[in-house]
Amino acid sequence: MIQKVKTRIVGLPRGWKRALLICFDFVVLGIALWASFALRLDRWTLPRGLDEYLVILSAPAVAIFVFVRMGLYRAVIRYLPDRALWTMFQAVTLAVLIWVMGAFLSELVGRNVVPRSVPIIYWALSSVAIVGSRFAAKWLFLPETRSASLKLPSVIIYGAGAAGTQLAQSLRHSHFVAGFIDDNPALHRREVAGLRVYSPSEVPALIRDYGVKQAILSIPSLGTSRRKDIVADLSRHGIKVQALPGIPDLVTGKYLVSQIREIEIDDLLGRSAVPPDIDLIRSMIVGRTVMVTGAGGSIGSELCRTIAQWRPQRIVLFEANEFALYQIDRELTANNTVVVVPVLGSVIDGQLVSRTIRKYGVEALFHAAAHKHVPIVEENTLEGIRNNVFGTKEVVDAAFRLGVKDFVLISTDKAVRPTNVMGATKRWAELVVHQRASEAKARGTGQRFCAVRFGNVLGSNGSVVPLFKEQIDHGGPITLTDPAMTRYFMSIREAAELIIQAGALSESGDVFLLDMGEPILISELAENMVRLAGLSVRSPENPHGDIEIVSIGKRPGEKMFEELFYDEAASSRTRHAKIMRTTTTELPGLPDALSQLEQAISNEDEQAARHVLFDIVIRSDVRFLEGSAA
Numbered sequence: 251m252i253q254k255v256k257t258r259i260v261g262l263p264r265g266w267k268r269a270l271l272i273c274f275d276f277v278v279l280g281i282a283l284w285a286s287f288a289l290r291l292d293r294w295t296l297p298r299g300l301d302e303y304l305v306i307l308s309a310p311a312v313a314i315f316v317f318v319r320m321g322l323y324r325a326v327i328r329y330l331p332d333r334a335l336w337t338m339f340q341a342v343t344l345a346v347l348i349w350v351m352g353a354f355l356s357e358l359v360g361r362n363v364v365p366r367s368v369p370i371i372y373w374a375l376s377s378v379a380i381v382g383s384r385f386a387a388k389w390l391f392l393p394e395t396r397s398a399s400l401k402l403p404s405v406i407i408y409g410a411g412a413a414g415t416q417l418a419q420s421l422r423h424s425h426f427v428a429g430f431i432d433d434n435p436a437l438h439r440r441e442v443a444g445l446r447v448y449s450p451s452e453v454p455a456l457i458r459d460y461g462v463k464q465a466i467l468s469i470p471s472l473g474t475s476r477r478k479d480i481v482a483d484l485s486r487h488g489i490k491v492q493a494l495p496g497i498p499d500l501v502t503g504k505y506l507v508s509q510i511r512e513i514e515i516d517d518l519l520g521r522s523a524v525p526p527d528i529d530l531i532r533s534m535i536v537g538r539t540v541m542v543t544g545a546g547g548s549i550g551s552e553l554c555r556t557i558a559q560w561r562p563q564r565i566v567l568f569e570a571n572e573f574a575l576y577q578i579d580r581e582l583t584a585n586n587t588v589v590v591v592p593v594l595g596s597v598i599d600g601q602l603v604s605r606t607i608r609k610y611g612v613e614a615l616f617h618a619a620a621h622k623h624v625p626i627v628e629e630n631t632l633e634g635i636r637n638n639v640f641g642t643k644e645v646v647d648a649a650f651r652l653g654v655k656d657f658v659l660i661s662t663d664k665a666v667r668p669t670n671v672m673g674a675t676k677r678w679a680e681l682v683v684h685q686r687a688s689e690a691k692a693r694g695t696g697q698r699f700c701a702v703r704f705g706n707v708l709g710s711n712g713s714v715v716p717l718f719k720e721q722i723d724h725g726g727p728i729t730l731t732d733p734a735m736t737r738y739f740m741s742i743r744e745a746a747e748l749i750i751q752a753g754a755l756s757e758s759g760d761v762f763l764l765d766m767g768e769p770i771l772i773s774e775l776a777e778n779m780v781r782l783a784g785l786s787v788r789s790p791e792n793p794h795g796d797i798e799i800v801s802i803g804k805r806p807g808e809k810m811f812e813e814l815f816y817d818e819a820a821s822s823r824t825r826h827a828k829i830m831r832t833t834t835t836e837l838p839g840l841p842d843a844l845s846q847l848e849q850a851i852s853n854e855d856e857q858a859a860r861h862v863l864f865d866i867v868i869r870s871d872v873r874f875l876e877g878s879a880a
Contacts, residue, residue: 272314278379279310286371308352309372313345320344338381346373402426405464406448406456408480410434413494414468415443428460453487467493485781526747527826530754531560534614534656541566541612543597543645544619546574548707549660551581552746553616558582564589566610568603570596570619597641604648614656616749617645620676622662627672631856635847635863638675643682643844650686650697658753659683659701661761666703674863680761681866682844684834687759700756702749704764707742714772718779726788726797728776731804736769752829763821765828773799840866 283306288294297303320341350369403425407414410430418427429446432438437447448456456462465484467477477493484491540557544550545567551574557565565588569575572594579592591610595602597619606612620638621627627634642659649657661680664673680701687699708715714737721728745764752762780787780797788795821832843866850859 272317274383275317275380276310276314278383279313279376280306282375282379283309283368283372285375286368287365289371290365290368305353309345309349312349312352313342313376316345316348317341338384339377342373342377342380346376403464404428404461405466406431406453406462407445407466407468408432408484409468410437410442410447411469417466417468417494418443418445425464426460428456428462431465450483453484457487457489462489464490464492467491469494481782482778485778488781488786491782527751530751530826531747534750534754535560535562537561537563538613539563539566539611540614540616541568541607541610542616542618543568544617544660545569546571546578547618548742549745549749550616550618551578552742553618553749554578554582556743556746556750558585558588558590562588564591564610566591566593566606566612568593568595568597568606568619570594596637597645598636600644600648603645604652607648607652607654612649612652612654614658614753615645615649615654616658616660616753617642618660619645620660620679622672624664624670624672627675628670631671631863632851632854632859634671634675635678635859636851638672639678639682639844639847640851642679646683646686646699650690650695650699653695653697655697656753656756657683657686657697657699658749658756659699660749661701661703663703663705663766668864668867671860671863674867677867678863680834681840684759684761685840691758698753698756698758700753700758700760700762702752702762702764704740704745704748705766706737706739707745708739714775715779718776722780722783722785722797726799728780728797728799729802730772730776730799731802733771733773733799733801735772735804737772739770739775740764740766748826748828751826755824755826755829755831759833761832761834762824763830763832765830839869 284297287306297306320337346369349372353369405421405425406428407418408431410432414430418430421427427445429448430437430442431450431453432447433450435449438449440447453462453465467480481491535557540562542550542553542557542565545554546569550569554565554567565582567575567579567582567590569578569592575592575594579590582588582590593602593606595606597603597617607615619641621630621634627638646657646659648654659679662673662676664670665676665680666673668674668677680703683699683701690697690699706714718728748764752764755762776799777787780799783797785796786792788798821830824831843862847859847862847866850856850862
């Protein structure tokens with residue numbers, strides 16, 4: 251019988267439970283006040299007359315009002331921490347004080363006199379009754395069949411709008427939702443969908459009181475800058491932050507409101523989104539045969555995915571790594587809306603490059619194939635030069651000779667005043683492409699050759715983001731070369747879209763610079779990634795943190811900061827807000843330098859190859875700066 255009653259009470263809706271608790275408190279507090287008078291007067295009889303009944307009933311009425319205002323009926327039985335205990339004592343004390351003031355005023359108008367010891371006895375009995383009843387309810391009315399619910403993860407939802415309330419409903423059986431967080435002060439201390447709305451400043455208290463380990467952003471229309479601020483604020487508390495999908499993903503049906511995604515480091519870049527220029531992308535892709543070298547790499551594969559969305563006639567995937575080629579080919583062919591041609595081979599193989607362009611009638615070519623890992627290329631100088639310089643020469647020569655209309659070289663910010671072999675080889679690649687652009691102009695072929703220069707993309711192969719993720723998964727430490735080192739970052743998807751649009755803006759001979767925003771401290775990136783994982787950084791200020799960040803010193807050829815410009819004043823805006831244009835100067839000695847570099851590689855003379863490599867870079871830099879000054 252008792253078990254049935256317990257089960258029925260537990261199964262009641264939240265509103266009914268609250269009403270039942272209010273009735274219980276009213277009765278218990280009335281009894282407590284009656285007992286206080288009885289103990290003081292040593293008279294255990296029922297109240298006599300209307301005045302005594304009004305005195306007895308006034309105290310519970312005042313207390314219920316105070317309890318409601320102080321949120322006692324929003325408390326969750328299974329969570330009764332020390333702070334909640336203190337809140338109950340505060341509520342009882344305030345209720346007693348207000349009642350005593352009312353009783354004192356009633357004495358002034360000739361009503362019944364309340365002995366001075368009664369409020370003290372009433373406070374003691376009420377405190378025991380209210381606090382004890384909550385703990386008794388926790389022990390009595392939480393049946394064993396629901397003990398598993400104690401293990402449900404406790405979460406907070408940031409955003410008390412329509413999406414947030416829908417999310418709260420969907421999480422009802424899998425999570426304990428401690429409440430909403432919202433920036434709107436008008437909602438604070440109110441209830442939405444049966445859950446209390448808190449201020450962002452109350453997050454630490456929620457973590458402490460309810461064991462919150464996870465926060466979910468439920469504002470699909472949230473701007474990038476504000477999202478960055480919110481995620482940074484939440485993650486510093488050591489909780490995992492997730493989010494609802496954005497409005498575009500919801501509209502297209504990619505996600506449902508109930509589907510929560512992880513917050514990516516991209517979300518913390520704070521970059522303002524600029525919609526792609528549809529006309530530029532269409533003119534570059536729609537109905538054309540497009541070839542991508544390095545199609546299995548980070549940038550190359552994202553370019554292929556982006557191109558596939560814009561109805562090309564076919565995509566030619568040119569890749570030296572068999573497994574990488576297999577993966578991107580399988581991914582794109584599963585789409586069934588685009589013709590995909592996989593070609594296995596190296597860009598060094600000029601005959602294969604030419605045969606591929608001729609066979610499939612390539613009209614637009616994106617050259618993304620390159621060795622790009624700075625320390626590896628530094629240790630393998632000859633191979634880096636062979637692939638990055640002469641591989642580019644083979645591709646651009648074949649494109650020029652076979653009439654490819656649009657050629658886009660994927661370059662890097664490391665090509666600006668390079669201090670390492672990789673950066674120097676990419677600067678050479680820019681010069682080789684510019685030389686062909688000049689020839690195309692001189693002959694009036696109508697072909698366009700350009701380079702697109704940008705910084706790091708998040709998540710690319712060999713970048714710090716996958717490395718940091720791996721180190722975090724293994725419990726640390728995260729290794730930094732230098733805490734003061736900065737880099738430019740953008741998302742790989744944004745980079746691919748901008749590359750295509752830059753190619754459409756080409757007038758031949760251009761070097762396009764993508765707006766990378768502000769440079770980011772690598773140490774700050776590492777700290778953000780630790781916090782996004784729901785962990786804390788171990789430091790002298792926090793010796794018990796989860797992940798330590800250590801400095802190991804700069805590697806050979808690394809720069810403390812990267813640059814996009816030789817001379818910012820020499821750049822100009824384009825019709826796209828995130829694409830700038832600059833030019834490079836003709837270098838008369840380039841053909842001879844190429845011959846010298848080829849001879850050094852043939853002789854396997856690394857010292858001579860390095861000398862030629864950096865000598866031509868210095869000469870091109872000086873010539874460019876002299877031209878800018880003139």
